[in-house]
Amino acid sequence: xxxxxxxxxxxxxxxxxxxxxxxxxxxxxxxxxxxxxxxxxxxxxxxxxxxxxxxxxxxxxxxxxxxxxxxxxxxxxxxxxxxxxxxxxxxxxxxxxxxxxxxxxxxxxxxxx
Amino acid sequence: xxxxxxxxxxxxxxxxxxxxxxxxxxxxxxxxxxxxxxxxxxxxxxxxxxxxxxxxxxxxxxxxxxxxxxxxxxxxxxxxxxxxxxxxxxxxxxxxxxxxxxxxxxxxxxxxxx
Numbered sequence: 001x002x003x004x005x006x007x008x009x010x011x012x013x014x015x016x017x018x019x020x021x022x023x024x025x026x027x028x029x030x031x032x033x034x035x036x037x038x039x040x041x042x043x044x045x046x047x048x049x050x051x052x053x054x055x056x057x058x059x060x061x062x063x064x065x066x067x068x069x070x071x072x073x074x075x076x077x078x079x080x081x082x083x084x085x086x087x088x089x090x091x092x093x094x095x096x097x098x099x100x101x102x103x104x105x106x107x108x109x110x111x112x113x
Numbered sequence: 114x115x116x117x118x119x120x121x122x123x124x125x126x127x128x129x130x131x132x133x134x135x136x137x138x139x140x141x142x143x144x145x146x147x148x149x150x151x152x153x154x155x156x157x158x159x160x161x162x163x164x165x166x167x168x169x170x171x172x173x174x175x176x177x178x179x180x181x182x183x184x185x186x187x188x189x190x191x192x193x194x195x196x197x198x199x200x201x202x203x204x205x206x207x208x209x210x211x212x213x214x215x216x217x218x219x220x221x222x223x224x225x226x227x
Contacts, residue, residue: 032213043117043203043218044156093212100146100158100169101205101216 004088009108012082018075020107022088025069031092033064034101035073037084044087044103047073078111085109115140117206117219125225126194134189134222138206145187146207146216147179151200159202162187194226 005023012018024033034049048055048062050071055062061074075082087106091099118137126132138145147159158171162181170177176192185206191198201223205216 034215036218041201041221041223043205043221046215046217049213049215094209094214099144099207099214099216100161100171101148101156102158103156105155 004090004104006086006088006104006107008105009110011110011112012075012078014080014111014113015077018078018082018109018111020073020075020086020088020109021070022073023070024088024090027068027090028092031090033062033071034089034091035060035062036087036089036101036103037082038087038106039081039084045084047086078109080111080113083109083111117204117217119202119204119219119222121222122220123223123225125227127227128194128196130194132191132194132198132224134191134202134204134224136187136189136204136206136219138185138187138204139208139217142206142208142217143185144207144209144214145181145185146205147187147189148203148205149173149200150203150221151197156203160189191224196226199224199226 035047036044038044050062064071085106085108120135144163146161148156150156161169165181179189181187201221203221205218207214207216
């Protein structure tokens, strides 16, 4: 799976949009971009994933650049409960060799009042 | 729809003992993954079960083992506990669809080895 690079930390004001970047310059054509977040000492929470088109769900939007070498997770109206570590993960489609998630350092997002 | 559940929430053991952790996947999910997250560290892949079979394991010693039952629930066993086994143990379940599987995590079991 391709390696990802994320800033170690970011701040965001409550009610504003939080834009979390991720670089994945070595991504392959069959690899998806997944985002998870982990609130302190809880299990990671799945947020969203995409291949090449932009995606939106009730939690967030995922913007993937045309060359697929980077992406941005957008939380449109951040709340204090969005304070967490956000992980960007690139992984291939399901295969029988192993489908474990590889978590990097992630971005620690602090939403401030 | 109920999410992934894990039990117990907390577990305290002493060195040399055995620990058993349990995981119930989301209904309809056939794959279960186990991860270890030591304090301040990232998630490390432990084991992957699918359709009752162990499909892959991470770089952990054999004293970490498990199984998956016919109802797809799973058990992780850690024998001869060591202090460094103290960690949050996370279970995730998934269902393969369209060539992809999205893993959904449970709340974890906090294992403390004294």
